Amino acid sequence: MSMKTSNRQVDGVTIVDCSGRITLGEGSVTLRDTVRDLLGKGNKKILLNLGDVNYIDSSGIGELVSAYTTVKNQGGELKLLNLTKKVHDLLQITKLYTVFDVKDDEASAVKSFGK
């Protein structure tokens, strides 16, 4: 199963609901294109909802890092929401859990973005 995304706006924050696999090839490209498109439209507060992402490989991890730094370099914020255990564990062992701002409640995650 490849990755799918859909976007919604909540209080100025773009929530990207992701599902499927973020892996080398299609999944990574989908994430990259989605973030690039949002930035191009001026949406710089991005909350990636990974609740339905059941698998991610090292390329997918790299794509998350790329998304994070790209958004940050453009003066925006990118945060992660609802990590599955697999993704959580992967971010832990790669020491990225402390790099990303990881949230588990959508409402408080939206409020945490700067005005």
Next chain:
Amino acid sequence: MSAHRVSYTLDSTLDTVNSAEEAASQIATEAGFGDEEVMKIAMAVREAAVNAVLHGNAYDPGKKVMVDFERTAENLVITIRDQGKGLDLAKVPDPLAPENLLKTSGRGIFLIRSFMDEVEINPSTTGTEIKLIKHVHGTAVDGKEASQ
């Protein structure tokens, strides 16, 4: 239990990565590993196959990736070979070093080592061979009771 061996010769494409991962998942399941261990084995194989296709063979249609699964009473041994120039292990960065944390690549071998019990990497000028070993514990008849 006698040894079981399955070998594949695959093209240097992304389909090979998915095929190797699926085969690993199936064989590890049949060997009796639990879901979490199956996921780790399959992911390690995926990462090794990615390295073989991308970095080893560089998508060269004239080069192949050989994947070999061997199941014994003690171990599941997976060997992946490419026909590239040979991995330079000295150039593989530590992905946990602070200066490398935000790099977008370089985590594959680290994840492989994290997920498998033993990993041997043998680069040569004619390609790289990586051997991934997962120990089977508590194997009973036909491997049905194997667990981690």
